[in-house]
Amino acid sequence: MVELITIILPVYSLLRREFVLFYRQKSRIVGTVLQPLIFWIVIGSGLDKSFISRDNMGYSEFFFPGIILMVILFTSVFSTISIIEDRRAGFLQGVLVTPVSRGTIVLGKILGGTLLGLMQGILFLLLAFTPLISIELSVIRLILLVSYMFLIGFSLTGLGVLIAWKMDSIQGYHGIMSVVLFPLWIFSGAVFPADGVPVWLFWVMKLNPLSYGLDLMKGCLYDSSGFQSSPNDTILALTLMILFCLVNFAVAVRFAQCRA
Amino acid sequence: MGTALKIDNLCYRYGDRLALDNVSFACSEQESLGILGPNGSGKTTLFRILSTIAESQSGSIQVFGSDFEGNLAVVRRSIGVVFQSSSLDMKLTVRENLKHQGLFYGFHGAELDSRIDELLEKFGIAERGADYAGILSGGLRRRLELAKGLLHRPRLLLLDEPTTGLDPSSRADFWRYIDQIRTSENATVIFTTHLIDEADRADLLAILESGQVVAFASPKDLRTGICQEFVVLECDDDDRLSTEVGQDFDVTVEKVDGSIRIGTNDSGKLVADLLAKYGDSIHAIHSRKTTLEDVFFAKTGKWLN
Numbered sequence: 198m199v200e201l202i203t204i205i206l207p208v209y210s211l212l213r214r215e216f217v218l219f220y221r222q223k224s225r226i227v228g229t230v231l232q233p234l235i236f237w238i239v240i241g242s243g244l245d246k247s248f249i250s251r252d253n254m255g256y257s258e259f260f261f262p263g264i265i266l267m268v269i270l271f272t273s274v275f276s277t278i279s280i281i282e283d284r285r286a287g288f289l290q291g292v293l294v295t296p297v298s299r300g301t302i303v304l305g306k307i308l309g310g311t312l313l314g315l316m317q318g319i320l321f322l323l324l325a326f327t328p329l330i331s332i333e334l335s336v337i338r339l340i341l342l343v344s345y346m347f348l349i350g351f352s353l354t355g356l357g358v359l360i361a362w363k364m365d366s367i368q369g370y371h372g373i374m375s376v377v378l379f380p381l382w383i384f385s386g387a388v389f390p391a392d393g394v395p396v397w398l399f400w401v402m403k404l405n406p407l408s409y410g411l412d413l414m415k416g417c418l419y420d421s422s423g424f425q426s427s428p429n430d431t432i433l434a435l436t437l438m439i440l441f442c443l444v445n446f447a448v449a450v451r452f453a454q455c456r457a
Numbered sequence: 458m459g460t461a462l463k464i465d466n467l468c469y470r471y472g473d474r475l476a477l478d479n480v481s482f483a484c485s486e487q488e489s490l491g492i493l494g495p496n497g498s499g500k501t502t503l504f505r506i507l508s509t510i511a512e513s514q515s516g517s518i519q520v521f522g523s524d525f526e527g528n529l530a531v532v533r534r535s536i537g538v539v540f541q542s543s544s545l546d547m548k549l550t551v552r553e554n555l556k557h558q559g560l561f562y563g564f565h566g567a568e569l570d571s572r573i574d575e576l577l578e579k580f581g582i583a584e585r586g587a588d589y590a591g592i593l594s595g596g597l598r599r600r601l602e603l604a605k606g607l608l609h610r611p612r613l614l615l616l617d618e619p620t621t622g623l624d625p626s627s628r629a630d631f632w633r634y635i636d637q638i639r640t641s642e643n644a645t646v647i648f649t650t651h652l653i654d655e656a657d658r659a660d661l662l663a664i665l666e667s668g669q670v671v672a673f674a675s676p677k678d679l680r681t682g683i684c685q686e687f688v689v690l691e692c693d694d695d696d697r698l699s700t701e702v703g704q705d706f707d708v709t710v711e712k713v714d715g716s717i718r719i720g721t722n723d724s725g726k727l728v729a730d731l732l733a734k735y736g737d738s739i740h741a742i743h744s745r746k747t748t749l750e751d752v753f754f755a756k757t758g759k760w761l762n
Contacts, residue, residue, distance in 0.1 A: 203563055210560035218548055283546075291544025291605070294508050295561040296533040457511040 207297040208305040215276060215309030229271045230317050237264040250390060252419065258330055262414040263387025265321050266407070269314040269350045270382050274374055276310030277357030281367050299453040303358055307446065310354035311347060318346050325418070332418055342417035348438055349410040353378075355445030362452040385411045406441040409434035458485040459521065461613055461645040462507075467516035469502050469668075476502040478668040480516070484661050486612070489639065489646040491659030491676075493749065495761055499668040500649040501541075504617045507647070508538045520613060534562070537611030537644070539602045541618045547591030551582060551601055554590050555608060562609035576604040579641070580634060596627030603634060607642060614638065616648035620655065632658060651761065653749045662749070664756060671756040680747045683755045684720035688727050690742040691716050698738055705734065720747075 219225055241257030248256035283289040292302060322342070325332040334342070356378070364370050382388075384398070385407040391399055402408050412434050462484050469477040477499045484490040494500045505511040507518070509529055518525040520532050538544075545554050552573060559569040577583040580600040585593065590601060599619065606614060616635075620628040632655070638644055650656050657676050664672040664679075672679055692698050699717050703710040706727070711718045721727045724744035731742065753761045 202565075206560040206563055206565055210557045214546070214549065214557060217553070218546075221548055286547070287540060287542040287544045288546050290510055290540055290542075291538070291558075292561065293510060294533060294536070294538045295558075296530045297561050298530075456509075457505065 203297070204301050204304075207295075207301050208308060211302070211305030212309045212312065215306075215313055218279070219276075219313055225275055229268060229275060229314075230320065233264050233267045233271065233321065236267070237261070250392075254419070258332070259390070260388070261325070261330055261332070262411060262418055263382075263385070265318050265346065265414065266349065266385065266387050266411055267382060268318050268321050269346060270353055270378060272314030272317055273310045273350060273354035273357045274378060276313055277306070277354060277361045278367060278370055280306065280358065280361040281364055281370055284365070300450045303355075303446070303450045303453050306358055307351055307354045307449070310357065311350035314350040314354070315343070315347055318350070319343065334418070338417045342414060345410065345413040345417065345438075348442055349407070349414075352406070352410070352438065352442040352445050355442065355449050359445060359449040359452050362449065381405060381407045384408070386415075387411055406437060409437045410441075413438065458487060460484070460519070461486045461488065461521060462490070462647065463519040465517045467503070467506070467513055467518065469499075469506065469511070469514050476668050477506075480665075480668070480670055482661075482663050482670055482673050484645065484647070486521075486645050487639065487643060488660045489635075489648070489658065491656045491662045492647070492649040492665055493651065493653075493656040493662055493753070493761075494649075494665035495651055495759075498665040500651075500665050501617065502668075503665070504615065504649050508536070508540070508615055508617075509533055534609070535612050537606035537609065537614045539599075539606040539614070539616045539619050541621055543598060543602065544605070545590040545598060545601060548589065550587055550589055551577070551593070552586040554601065555605060558605045558608050564609065572608060576608060579637070580604050594627075595623055596630060599623060599627070599631055600634060603631075603638070607638065607644070610642065612644060614642075614644045614646045616646065618649055618651065620650075620652075628655075653761065656749050664753060666753075666757045666759075672752065676749055679749065679752045683747055683752055685722045686720075686724040686744050686746055687751060688719045688721055688724050688731065688742065688744045689713075689716050690719075690731065691740045692735070692738045693740070694738070698735060702731065702735070706730070720751075 237257065237260060241255075241260050244256035248259065250259055280289065283292075324330060325334060360373050360377070361370055364373070384401050384405050386402060391402050391408075394402070413431065416431055416434075460483055464483065465481050467477055467480040468475065480499075480503065482490075492500050492503060502511065506513050509525070509532060513525065521535055523531050523535075525532055546557070549557070555573045555576065556569065559565070559572065564572060574583070577586055580603060582593075582597055582600055582604070585597065590598065593601065602619075620631050623631060635646060639646055648655070648659070656662055660675060662672070662674065662676050662679060663670050674682065695712055695715065695717055699710045699712055702708065702717065702719065706719075708719050708721065708727075719727065721744075728742055728744055732739065750761055753759070
């Protein structure tokens with residue numbers, strides 16, 4: 198019981214800080230929700246007529262889960278970039294000399310970014326219940342979808358933490374973001390479907406762990422999707438995503454455990 | 458009184474450069490220990506190791522009898538750290554900063570609230586509790602850092618050049634609070650500094666130069682270990698006069714910045730003798746007490762400031 202308290206309290210503290218700081222930085226809301234919303238409306242409207250999908254889906258509808266994924270990705274990026282700021286400002290060293298284990302610190306940080314992303318992702322998801330898009334979601338599918346979004350958020354924030362922990366400049370992180378994190382999103386099937394792409398691109402998409410996360414989301418929103426055609430595919434996708442999530446978490450903790 | 462900190466043969470390297478070279482010293486509970494040294498002497502490296510940020514490479518450290526390595530959680534619970542740079546979250550309020558710190562040490566609820574109230578009161582920042590840390594003055598931020606470092610009632614408080622960037626009145630203020638803490642919280646205080654007057658406040662002082670402890674004793678013993686006073690005189694031809702004084706009085710004469718400096722235990726007599734013999738050549742003469750600056754010079758051949 199005493200042991201559990203030493204995990205719960207610091208995690209709660211880090212989580213709370215994440216939300217308080219988010220609330221006090223209004224500009225972050227613009228970056229993480231408004232930008233994807235504009236993206237979705239502009240690109241969706243622009244490509245709606247010229248986009249032909251296997252399932253007779255308009256581009257706005259096709260792009261919808263991809264844009265939720267973007268919201269989650271952006272939130273995790275913004276949330277983990279603060280590790281570099283915290284290190285530079287000195288806040289982080291104050292945390293590192295407390296008796297709290299590094300695993301707990303990483304867990305608190307990841308949960309903060311994940312829940313923040315989930316909150317914004319759910320806000321975005323509410324669009325599914327407006328006339329802007331015609332998606333029907335049962336309660337079970339909604340619960341599943343939110344769980345998958347949590348899993349994706351946890352994985353991406355974990356990835357963000359492990360990148361940010363070793364970085365000493367925000368510029369460096371932006372560099373990694375544009376060559377690793379953003380392509381992870383583009384090649385996940387968020388922007389274009391995997392059907393009919395060149396073989397090399399198909400394999401890039403197939404090897405991208407985020408493709409499976411997006412597939413899980415699509416599986417909840419629509420009846421069929423990219424790589425999944427049977428329940429076995431869903432189990433495979435889920436297994437791969439959980440693996441991706443655990444590996445990111447483990448490596449992030451490992452990095453955090455290193456002392457100078 | 459038990460031993461608070463014991464360091465034996467501590468070494469630390471950055472590549473080829475030896476930053477700490479066989480550092481050994483110890484201090485007892487409720488003492489204050491100062492670590493004096495110029496930039497690059499190794500005091501920040503030593504502080505990083507003592508605060509558990511950096512890992513020691515060889516040698517051993519014990520805090521209240523617990524070995525450092527392998528007992529990090531225990532050690533971290535018994536130390537409170539105030540870094541030279543701020544560890545505050547400037548976007549959180551004074552109270553929120555302390556609350557977060559408390560949660561990290563397992564405090565919560567009414568116990569945490571009352572400890573925060575107590576500390577805010579003690580450090581004279583009770584009415585600033587709802588202000589963002591970012592709008593506090595430098596002096597108040599340091600006090601908040603102190604409150605943060607002390608929140609979990611550590612037995613050992615580590616301070617890294619804690620008054621850097623403060624004006625003289627805030628510095629005096631800060632040390633007044635440290636004196637208060639030593640009695641009210643029964644804490645052992647270890648601090649690094651490059652300032653002579655701050656070093657003089659310590660019960661025990663370790664002088665660090667090029668990674669080595671070149672002197673370790675109370676400031677008083679360090680000073681009297683050289684000589685009680687110095688006579689400083691100015692003249693036209695300091696080369697000639699310093700040679701003559703050295704021969705005539707059997708004393709060590711040093712030329713420092715165009716003046717002649719002579720160590721003595723009886724400055725009254727020396728001044729009178731010097732004036733009687735070389736009165737015509739001397740423009741100005743005065744005596745002063747030995748300072749830690751003189752101790753540093755005597756031990757290292759360099760001036761600290």
